Amino acid sequence: MAVTKEQVLASLNGVASPGGIPLPQTGTLSEVVAGDGKVFFSITVDAAEVKAWEGVRKRAEEVVRALPGVQSALVALTAERKAGAAPARSPQSVASQGVAPQGGAAHGPGPAGARTGPRGEAMLGVPGVEAIIAVASGKGGVGKSTTAVNLALGLSALGLKVGILDADIYGPSLPKLLAIKEKPQTIGGTRLKPITRYGLTVMSIGFLIDEETPMIWRGPMVISALTQMLREVEWGALDVMVVDMPPGTGDAQLTMAQQVPLKGAIIVSTPQDLALIDARRGIAMFKRVNVPVLGIVENMSYFLCPECGTRSDIFSHGGARHEAERLGVPFLGEVPLHMTIREKSDAGLPVVATEPDGPHATVYRDIAARVRDQLGAAGRAAPKIVIEA
Numbered sequence: 214m215a216v217t218k219e220q221v222l223a224s225l226n227g228v229a230s231p232g233g234i235p236l237p238q239t240g241t242l243s244e245v246v247a248g249d250g251k252v253f254f255s256i257t258v259d260a261a262e263v264k265a266w267e268g269v270r271k272r273a274e275e276v277v278r279a280l281p282g283v284q285s286a287l288v289a290l291t292a293e294r295k296a297g298a299a300p301a302r303s304p305q306s307v308a309s310q311g312v313a314p315q316g317g318a319a320h321g322p323g324p325a326g327a328r329t330g331p332r333g334e335a336m337l338g339v340p341g342v343e344a345i346i347a348v349a350s351g352k353g354g355v356g357k358s359t360t361a362v363n364l365a366l367g368l369s370a371l372g373l374k375v376g377i378l379d380a381d382i383y384g385p386s387l388p389k390l391l392a393i394k395e396k397p398q399t400i401g402g403t404r405l406k407p408i409t410r411y412g413l414t415v416m417s418i419g420f421l422i423d424e425e426t427p428m429i430w431r432g433p434m435v436i437s438a439l440t441q442m443l444r445e446v447e448w449g450a451l452d453v454m455v456v457d458m459p460p461g462t463g464d465a466q467l468t469m470a471q472q473v474p475l476k477g478a479i480i481v482s483t484p485q486d487l488a489l490i491d492a493r494r495g496i497a498m499f500k501r502v503n504v505p506v507l508g509i510v511e512n513m514s515y516f517l518c519p520e521c522g523t524r525s526d527i528f529s530h531g532g533a534r535h536e537a538e539r540l541g542v543p544f545l546g547e548v549p550l551h552m553t554i555r556e557k558s559d560a561g562l563p564v565v566a567t568e569p570d571g572p573h574a575t576v577y578r579d580i581a582a583r584v585r586d587q588l589g590a591a592g593r594a595a596p597k598i599v600i601e602a
C-alpha cells in the first residue's frame with residue numbers, strides 16, 4: 214500500500230521544531246513528494262539556525278521511514294538567508310553572483326591545501342575517501358556519464374579502489390549505465406549502503422527517486438541531497454571517487470563544485486567547436502572555485518568503422534587536444550564514436566568491464582592511467598591553467 218502525502222504530514226505532526234512547534238506548522242516544509250514507497254521533502258530554515266534543525270531533519274526522516282509502505286525517505290535540510298539578514302551567505306546566493314567569494318572567507322586552498330566552503334568553513338573530505346574527482350562538461354549529451362563509468366572502471370582495473378557518485382540529480386544515469394535496479398539498504402536506519410557493481414562502489418539519487426517522480430529539486434535542495442549522498446553513505450575506504458556531474462555551468466553546477474571537496478575535475482568535450490566553447494566554460498567554472506582541471510577527454514572523437522577498422526575523423530577531430538594545449542590543461546585522450554560503446558553503455562554493460570580485451574577498454578584504461586598520474590601531480594601542485602574569462 215503506497216503512502217500518501219497526507220499520511221506523511223500527519224506523522225510529521227509528532228516532530229517538533231527547536232521552538233517546540235509541530236513541523237507542518239512551521240512553514241519550513243517544501244511540497245512533500247510521496248510515491249511508490251519513496252518520500253522526499255525538504256526543510257528550509259534560516260542559515261544561522263541550521264545546526265539546531267539537524268536533529269529535526271533526522272527525526273522527520275525516522276518518523277516517515279517508520280510509516281507502513283515507506284521504503285525510503287530523504288529529508289533535505291536547506292539553508293536560506295532571510296532578506297536583510299546578517300551576511301551569512303547561502304550556497305545559492307554565492308553561486309548566483311557568479312563570482313568566487315573573496316577575502317578571508319575565500320573558497321580556495323587553505324594553508325594546508327584544504328579547500329574551504331562558500332561560507333569559509335573547512336571543507337570536510339569524505340572519511341576514507343582519498344580523492345574525489347568530477348567528470349563534467351559545459352553542455353549535455355557529450356558522453357560525461359559514459360566516460361565517468363568507463364573511467365571509474367579503468368581506474369579500478371589499475372588496481373585502485375573506486376567509487377562512483379551520480380550527482381546528476383536532474384537526470385541520473387548510473388542506474389541505467391550499470392543496470393542497477395535494486396535499492397540501497399539502510400544501515401542502522403540512518404546511513405545508506407551503496408551498491409557494488411563490477412567492483413565499483415556506486416550511489417545515485419536515481420536509486421532513491423524514480424525516473425517518473427517529478428523533479429522538484431531546486432538549488433539549495435540539490436546541495437543538501439548531494440551532501441547527504443557524500444556523508445550519509447557508507448563509502449568505505451576508496452582511493453578515488455568519480456562524480457558524474459550534471460551538464461552545464463550554471464548556478465547549480467557551480468554550487469555543487471563548491472560543495473564537494475574536489476581534488477580535481479575532468480572535462481569531457483566532443484571535437485566540434487561549439488562543444489569546445491562549452492568545455493572552456495566548464496574549465497572556467499572549476500577555476501573559479503579553485504579546483505584543478507586534471508585534463509580534457511575528447512569523446513566521439515573519430516569514427517572507427519566496425520567492418521574494416523578504418524578511422525574517419527568525421528568531426529574535424531583533434532580540437533580538444535589543441536584546446537587543451539592552448540589552455541595549458543593536460544590532454545587525457547580521445548574516445549572514438551563507436552556503436553559498441555553506445556550499445557554496451559545503454560544496456561548497462563560498460564565496455565571496460567565487459568570487453569576488457571577490446572580496443573575501447575584500452576582507450577579508457579590509458580585515460581585512467583593519465584588521470585591517476587595527474588592526481589598524483591595535483592597532490593603536489595595544482596596545474597597552471599591559462600584562461601580567458
Ligand SMILES: Nc1ncnc2c1ncn2[C@@H]1O[C@H](COP(=O)(O)OP(=O)(O)OP(=O)(O)O)[C@@H](O)[C@H]1O
Nearest residue numbers: 353354355356357358359460549550551554555558
Ligand atoms: N564514444 C561514444 N561512442 C558512441 N556513443 C557514445 C559515446 N559516448 C557516449 N555515447 C552515447 O551518447 C549518449 C549520451 O552519452 P552520456 O549519457 O554519457 O552523455 P552525458 O554527457 O552524460 O549526457 P547528459 O548531459 O544528459 O548527462 C548515450 O546514448 C551514450 O551511449
Ligand SMILES: [Mg+2]
Nearest residue numbers: 357358381386
Ligand atoms: Mg550524464
